Amino acid sequence: MGWKRKWRTSMASLPRKPQTGSGGVFVFDVGGKAWKSYDWSQITTVATFGKYDPELLCFAHSKGSRVVLKGDIPLKNIVEPTLREAWIAKQLNLAKKQHMDGINIDIEQEVEESSPEYYALTALVKETTEAFHREIEGSQVTFDVAWSPKCIDKRCYNYSGIAESCDFLFVMSYDEQSQIWSECIAAANAPYNQTLMGYESYLNMNIDPKKLVMGVPWYGYDYRCLNLSEDHVCTLPKVPFRGAPCSDAAGRQVTYKAIMDQVNSSISGSQWNTQQQAPYYNYKDADGHLHQVWYDNPKSISLKAAFVRDHGLRGIGMWNGNCLDYSGDAVARQQTEDMWRALKVNG
Known part of the structure; x- marks a missing residue:
């Protein structure tokens, strides 16, 4: 245990990248060693959604980046204040044990407005933030929200209360077809205009732009078409989700790496949809x-990064950092560098 005490003491003198200001990159990491190839010159926070990795923790700290826990709990378990207190204490003890710098709360459950869960969730975020700030110096508490505050997926x-109660919100500007209310056809995971409408809605609630980090997808959706028209309209089977007749559950998520491996051999090659400001392609399976x-x-990501810069948002991030090809192959290396570069909001 001696090395831990020594390391913990040395951490206090390491420089931390600032929590405030535009340009920081928030990375979700789901495990493995891909993090060794990340662009650490940009990263301010890594949210660990995979197995605890002390090597990642030490490396991130050496680069002045925070590493935070994932926090999730069934909302029925936090309506009672004593249950909230117990959950927070457990997360706090784990963060201290693992030398973490905070927690990213990722609760994506249905909540009715003005329900007991509605008030309990706000209280959970507030109480978690107070406890972490009190117990871990310089710690950071964040909360993941849907691409729009307008009851997406019945959330x-x-x-506004949650934004006030934590350091900032990570806006998940992806899975924007989780509820399809119009025609049941394939569309962009994060269409440009729709994405920006979501941010306008958050800003219109008087949420400080410095409380918003834009999340972008490093993955896409592969849809099997019931019919594919000559003008590239892909009709989907109806898969309902939380009240909507159709959803992106008709497709499957695919990483950017897998997409780049396939696009050049597709029957269409990469196409660009000007209305949605997003690429797509068609292929025929075996x-x-x-x-x-x-x-x-x-x-498409650079267009959104420009909005982050122009509207003074806190920063940008992605789900998830593992989706790129870090193999070192010359073509893959360039593709990966281009995706990291697209996140830059300060020039």
Whole structure:
């Protein structure tokens, strides 16, 4: 245990990247060793959604970056204040034991406005933030929210209250087809205009732009088409989700790495949809079925990064850092560098 005490003491003297200001990159990491190839010159926070990795923790700290826990709990378990207190104490003890710098609360459950869970969730965020700030110097508490505050997926949260109660919100500007209310057709994971409408809604609630980090997807959706028209309209089977007749559950998530491995051999090659400001392509599988894949690339991400800069948002991030090809292959290396570069909001 001696090395831990020595390391803990030395951490106090390491420089931390600032929590405030635009330009920081918030990374979700789901495990493995891909983090060794991340662009650490940009990263301010790593949220660990994989197995605890002390090597990642030490490396991130050496770069002045925070590493935070994932926090999740069934909302029915936090309505009682004593249950909230117990959960917070457990997370705090784990953070201290693992030398973490805070927690990212990722609760994506249905909540009715003004329900007991509505008030309990806001209280949980406030009490977690107070406890972490009190017990761990310089700690950071963040909360993941949907691409829009307008009850997406029946998540009718107290968004302004939650924003006030934590350090900032990570806006998950992806899975924006989780509820399809119009035609049941394939579309972009994070269409440009729709994404920006979400931020306008948050800002119109008088949430400080410095309380918002834009999340972008480093993955896409592969949809098997019931029919693919000549003008590239892919009709989908109806898969309902939380009240909506159709959803992106009709497709499957695919990483940017897998997309780049496939796009050049597709029947269409990469296409650009000007209305949604996003790329897509069509391919035929081994059984002869037609598919359409929608994704984000450096061009579509750069457009969104410009909004972060122009509107003074706190920063940008992605789900998730592991989705790129870090193999070192020359073509893959360039593709990966381009995706990291697209996140830059300060020039």
